[in-house]
Amino acid sequence: MASATTPKRAAKDADALTINEAAETSGWSARMLRYIENAGLVEPPRSPAGYRLYGPGELQRLRTLRELLNSHDLEISNVGFARRLRKEPQLGHAVNLWLDQTPERPAEVADADWLSWEQRKHKKLLEAAA
Amino acid sequence: MASATTPKRAAKDADALTINEAAETSGWSARMLRYIENAGLVEPPRSPAGYRLYGPGELQRLRTLRELLNSHDLEISNVGFARRLRKEPQLGHAVNLWLDQTPERPAEVADADWLSWEQRKHKKLLEAAA
DNA sequence: CGAACCTTACCACGAACGTGTCAACCCATG
DNA sequence: CATGGGTTGACACGTTCGTGGTAAGGTTCG
Structure with a gap:
């Protein structure tokens, strides 16, 4: 069968x-x-x-x-690459730090608190790593 | 002078x-x-x-x-591209959703709570968008 | 004015990406 | 065991990326 x-x-x-x-x-x-x-x-x-x-x-x-x-x-x-960014936190972190360092051209800031959110993430991370 | x-x-x-x-x-x-x-x-x-x-x-x-x-x-x-992921939240979101959908190969999970963190982000985002 | 520097717009060129195709070899099954 | 399909590996080809160069035309300033 x-x-x-x-x-x-x-x-x-x-x-x-x-x-x-x-x-x-x-x-x-x-x-x-x-x-x-x-x-x-x-x-x-x-x-x-x-x-x-x-x-x-x-x-x-x-x-x-x-x-x-x-x-x-x-x-x-x-x-x-996006996948790599997630699998290698240190990488994603370094990239985000660099991008944070770039003054956002005053374009249309769509979702207001997104960026600040991402940035808080780094602070937390740094504190945790220290 | x-x-x-x-x-x-x-x-x-x-x-x-x-x-x-x-x-x-x-x-x-x-x-x-x-x-x-x-x-x-x-x-x-x-x-x-x-x-x-x-x-x-x-x-x-x-x-x-x-x-x-x-x-x-x-x-x-x-x-x-990383920059684009940040400037286009919808994009970053879509990509992250797709990646979440992929069962992480049980490799060496370095920083334990990173992933779950990223994933909670989506939940929050979805709830907020709904 | 003329020399030195800037700007944009091309041509070039090797490496990698996205795809197709073909060869050589292994598996499964009637 | 023969045939159809799977597997890897390689060649090919058009595109884009990362760089360099060069040409044609504005700027600056001695």
């Missing part, structure tokens, strides 16, 4: 697609899926033989990634 | 250097200073004739920018 309807790849991981299937349903090319993977953005688990297994979570992230990129004007490497 | 010791550019803005002078004292080439400017990282005011005027503040930021870049492994465009 194990092998029946599904021709390829029987009930192995239930809803896990291989790279080409994931490519079709996500809109990215297989090539891009591999590229996105080594950019660290979507890293699917592997089957024992080394096949990439895209589950619902991965597929979701692939779709939202696409939206994210073309709704704002981003590139994959940008998201990769 | 106005014109005396200083040969070029008399006591105009006191301590404001022209681009080549700034280049020498900052270590960047004049070309790069222009590049950095239209990357939005250091934008010196202009004389009425359109000459860039680098004051102590700009010079400081140019030096620290250099340190920032080669201490961590950054490029100018990266800092430019």
Whole structure:
């Protein structure tokens, strides 16, 4: 009763697609899926033989990634960098400090207390580190 | 008693250097200073004739920018992007949401409570926006 | 006025990014 | 075991980034 309807790849991981299937349903090319993977953005688990297994979570992230990129004007490497900023707190911290040092050109300050918030973060961090 | 010791550019803005002078004292080439400017990282005011005027503040930021870049492994465009993340809260927010959606690979979680902190930020933001 | 310096606008050029494609080799399954 | 698909690695190609250079034209000032 194990092998029946599904021709390829029987009930192995239930809803896990291989790279080409994931490519079709996500809109990215297989090539891009591999590229996105080594950019660290979507890293699917592997089957024992080394096949990439895209589950619902991965597929979701692939779709939202696409939206994210073309709704704002981003590139994959940008998201990769944003990720790096989060994984390396010291980096994010250093960058934010430098940016704080730059007098904001009196443009339209949208969300008033955002900046001051970010800045308080540094103070806290410094005190904690000292 | 106005014109005396200083040969070029008399006591105009006191301590404001022209681009080549700034280049020498900052270590960047004049070309790069222009590049950095239209990357939005250091934008010196202009004389009425359109000459860039680098004051102590700009010079400081140019030096620290250099340190920032080669201490961590950054490029100018990266800092430019970080800047964009701050100036466009909606963008920064969208990116952070997407990253939150990515299950952090159980690597070495350095500063334990950093991530959770960043995530609380979103919650607060969402609640505030709702 | 003329020399020295600034400005913008290009051309160049190697490195990296975003993609495609092809080769060589491993897996799964009828 | 043969065929279809997966895997990595490499070549290719158009773009953008980081730099340098050079040309054409304003400024400053001796």
